[in-house]
Amino acid sequence: MSGFEDAVAIVTGASSGIGRASAERFAAEGASVVIADVDREGGEETVERIENDGGEAMFVDVDVSDESSVEAMVEETVDTYGGLDIAHNNAGISPSYAPTADVSVEDWQQVIDINLTGVWQCLKAELPAMVESGGGAIVNTASIGGLVASGSAPYTGSKHGVVGLTKTAAVEYGGQGVRVNAICPGVVETPMQQQASEDSTEAVDAVTGAQALNWMADPAEIANAAAWLCSDESSFVTGHPLAVDGGLVAQ
Template structure:
């Protein structure tokens, strides 16, 4: 398994922390060259150093996923540094505010949809030509169980449902080009985003844990395992799928 992605090149957005960090690390551990994109340059470079210390090859690019030039630069870095692109994990996302809908601001709506959904669309817009230049490849978009059910604030749920729809549409359109497009739909994962929410809601850990069939939250590395599988030839006939990685929460 350590060489399952040997010689492949991947880009990962939101790669400085949480699921993105775990994904970049896992893809590198399985042999891929990884271009990490994130707005947090300091932590992104720390992840690169960790990957290199473990014998992997990684490059950091400062990326705001709502900026077309940044996204284009990330894909071009993969081409120029490693000769092409084989895997893309479009993971960058935010939770936004959780106010009642009548009290939500247009600014919050635009920001959540801009990063969570438009950011994925923009990444795919630039990744697909690069993937099709080679032998095809795999795109894995991070949605959420909120993309499969009403679980969270309205802007967040709408954005994550949109990611699932975008994934399915692209999967059908580009299958003949050798590109598989899937989504992971994590449940509650112990990431900095979730930790912020837990800090603001004392007692929430117990309540969340009680809702989980497995009796705990997921770790980022468990989502990264699903990403690595979807990126690999082990999932060669999996396309257009929104994969819950939720410990049975939606079962």
């Protein structure tokens, strides 16, 4: 893909799963990648994997729910690499399922703080840096839960919010050379999904079985879509929530 050579990218939640796969794909395409996560051990492992493959990466400790932490992440990126061209705002959590009326205020707030406010705070810091760099591309990780009811109320609500943020930022910043899109994955073989399977095997099996492609995606399959949305090949695509879900929402 074109558009990655000499580019600078940030990937949040890159210590494992989709974030790690995305960071590795960006690096393989020629970008210098900032691995941003609260999990230092996993993040540094991602850096090591990229460097062992001949790529360029560094780890930055970030809590996306903390505004100053996110601002520091972008500042360190720009100070180190000279600008910012690509961002994959991927960090997120999924709580154990509970019916809407049974969700605690604490669980609701934690999910919203990370999944929704966290993406907004990343956009808030990244967009001016990209405008300063002459433009760029952002992809936010939503979910099929951003398109249909899938998962708990706080998770589905947060992911619908990510889709709304994506569309708003795309409209506001398209004229300044920044494209903003979202990916909406179905069931993916990640540590988060493994935890969900432990909590409710039946629910995960039901969602997987509802996909026309009746298997769990590999994180690399989602990363491929993120890379395309950040590449020059998708130059006329912005404000779009791309379902990468094995056909689940098509049914």
